[in-house]
Amino acid sequence: MIHIRNARDDEAELLSEIGVRAWQKAMTSIGEADAMLDAARSAFFNFVSNSWITVTVIEWNGHAAGWAARETLDEKISDFWIDPSFIGHGLGTALLQELEREIAGHGFDTAAMQTHSGNTEAISFFQKRGYAIHWLSIAYNPKLDRDVPSVGLSKSLVSADDGTYGSV
Template identity: 25%
Template sequence: MVVSTFYIRAINEADREAVGLVGFRAWQSSNAFEDVYLDPSVIERVRGEFAQFAATSTSDIAVVEIDGEIAGWGARDGEPNHISDLWVGPEWQGRGFGRALVEYFLQKMRAAGIGAVTISTHAKNVSAIRLYERCGFQIVWQGQQWSDSMKVELQKVRLEQVL
C-alpha cells in the first residue's frame, strides 16, 4: 500500500498513549537487539519507559499522522542539536516516514542556527544507520553506552551531520 498523504506535527495530549505504544512496538520489532532484551523484566521496563516518556515529556516531539493514526514519532530530548528518538511502527516502516521525521528536525535545527546535528542508535540497527547515512549523517563514534531504560550496556553508534 502506498501512502501519499501524511502529516508531521507537534505531539498533543491526545497522542501520548499512542506515541508510547508505537515506540515500544518499533523497539520490540527490531532485529538489532541481543538476547538480554528478551528477558520479560527488561521488556516490561522498556514498555513502561516508553509510556512514561510519552506521558510526561516536555521535549520537542513530532508525530507522523496518517488518517488520524500515529504511524511514527521523533524527539529532541536533551541537547538541542540531538535527535534523541526516531520510532516508526512496524507496519509503517520502509515508507519514508523515518526520513521525513529526520528532515523535519533538520529543518527546525537549521532555522535555529544549529551547526551540527547528532543522532544515535544501536550498533546492530543496520536499517537505522543506513537511513541516517542516506540523510547525510556520518558515524563519528562507536562504543559501549549505558541504557537507563534497559539497565544494560549497549553497543551504540553516534552519527553527525554538519548543517
C-alpha cells in the same frame, strides 16, 4: 497522505506503544527484548507523558505512524521511532527532514543521534540521508548485564558554497 505535527499531551499511551513496537524491532540484534519489555513500555510512557512538548508526530492517512524527539531541544535527536507496520512509505525521511529544519532553525549547524551498533537498519537509514558515524562507545548496560556498543552519527546542516549539503 503524510502530516507532521507536534504531539499532544493526551497521546502518551498511543505514542509509547509505537515506540515499543519500533524498539522491539531495533533490539532484535541484541536480543532479550522480551525480558525488558515491561521496563521499556514504562520508560516510553513516562518519557512521552513528561516530554511530549519535545515530540514531533508523523501521521499517515490520519493515523499516528511514528514520532521523534529532541529531548533537550538542541541538535540531538534523542528518539526516532517509526511503527514497523508503516515502514516503506517515506515517513522516516519526511520526519527526519522536519527535525533537521527545526534543528537548523534553532541555529545549530549539525544534527546528531546515537543508537546501538547492532541497529544496522537505523544506521543505514541515517547514512543514506547524509549522516556519518563519528564515534563508537561501549558501555555496560545493567538491564542486559553486558557491554553494549553504541555509535554516534551526525550530519552537517550548513550548505556548502555549491548549494549542496556537506562540510564547509
